[in-house]
Amino acid sequence: MTRQIVENCINQSNSRFEFWVNFLNLIKAKNLAELGVYKGDFAAKLLKKCDSIEKYYMVDPWRQLDDWNKPANKEDNVFEKFLSQTKSKTDFASEKRIILRGKTTEVVDKITDGELDFAYIDGDHTLKGISIDLIRLFPKIKDGGWIGGDDFSKTVWQHSTKYEPTLVFPFAVYFAEAVDATIYALPNSQFLLAKDSKQSFNFIDLTGDYQDTGLKEQLNPDKILKVKNKEKFIFWRP
Numbered sequence: 001m002t003r004q005i006v007e008n009c010i011n012q013s014n015s016r017f018e019f020w021v022n023f024l025n026l027i028k029a030k031n032l033a034e035l036g037v038y039k040g041d042f043a044a045k046l047l048k049k050c051d052s053i054e055k056y057y058m059v060d061p062w063r064q065l066d067d068w069n070k071p072a073n074k075e076d077n078v079f080e081k082f083l084s085q086t087k088s089k090t091d092f093a094s095e096k097r098i099i100l101r102g103k104t105t106e107v108v109d110k111i112t113d114g115e116l117d118f119a120y121i122d123g124d125h126t127l128k129g130i131s132i133d134l135i136r137l138f139p140k141i142k143d144g145g146w147i148g149g150d151d152f153s154k155t156v157w158q159h160s161t162k163y164e165p166t167l168v169f170p171f172a173v174y175f176a177e178a179v180d181a182t183i184y185a186l187p188n189s190q191f192l193l194a195k196d197s198k199q200s201f202n203f204i205d206l207t208g209d210y211q212d213t214g215l216k217e218q219l220n221p222d223k224i225l226k227v228k229n230k231e232k233f234i235f236w237r238p
């Protein structure tokens with residue numbers, strides 16, 4: 001039943017934005033949280049296109065982090081601008097918006113356990129980040145609710161070997177197994193996890209791209225050398 005709903009939403013969508021708008025309208029989500037908001041583009045789209053939303057928590061430190069080696073980690077003054085942009089883009093829904101400025105660990109407990117119908121994880125995609133976000137967010141979701149997320153990258157070297165690896169995949173799959181939940185791999189590097197005490201662990205890959213949930217191949221030194229050489233070639237290309 002659920003798989004059918006997810007597949008219908010995929011068939012009616014050309015982007016991650018369209019997919020989540022279709023999905024959230026279908027499940028009539030009321031209470032949402034987004035972890036990692038940046039300039040507020042995703043929040044603005046959902047608030048504009050999903051009438052069922054009553055409360056939208058925005059979790060983001062909007063500050064430079066000294067323990068986050070990823071390209072989206074900008075200087076404080078840049079993040080101040082991003083926060084202003086987020087506010088102006090979502091002012092039309094200010095009565096629904098709750099801005100929680102801080103890292104997940106600093107602010108997530110302002111959300112009551114079991115309060116959320118849906119949360120979207122798009123913050124720190126390193127192993128540290130995704131493990132903190134899933135573990136701290138899961139109790140906030142009601143039974144029958146959902147967690148979606150971005151950067152379910154097929155390669156851990158999503159942002160080149162200069163940066164900390166991205167481990168949303170496969171960690172989210174391991175987490176689903178730990179909590180006995182069903183998790184879907186979706187197009188556009190998205191994932192969807194169902195928190196449903198009546199379901200059990202299942203990894204449903206609707207893309208066919210995520211067959212190997214181990215890390216041995218990706219972390220094979222020969223493979224890493226190949227990735228590094230390719231990056232050099234890209235770097236030197238005029």
Ligand SMILES: C[S@@+](CC[C@H](N)C(=O)[O-])C[C@H]1O[C@@H](n2cnc3c(N)ncnc32)[C@H](O)[C@@H]1O
Pocket residue numbers: 034035036037038039040041042043059060061062063065068072102103104105122123124129
């Ligand atoms: C890729 S951007 C989010 C994009 C946004 N969701 C969208 O679709 O428009 C990542 C954001 O995660 C935030 N972030 C990084 N580490 C975080 C943490 N530990 N807790 C919460 N947010 C974090 C960053 O400040 C940044 O704004």
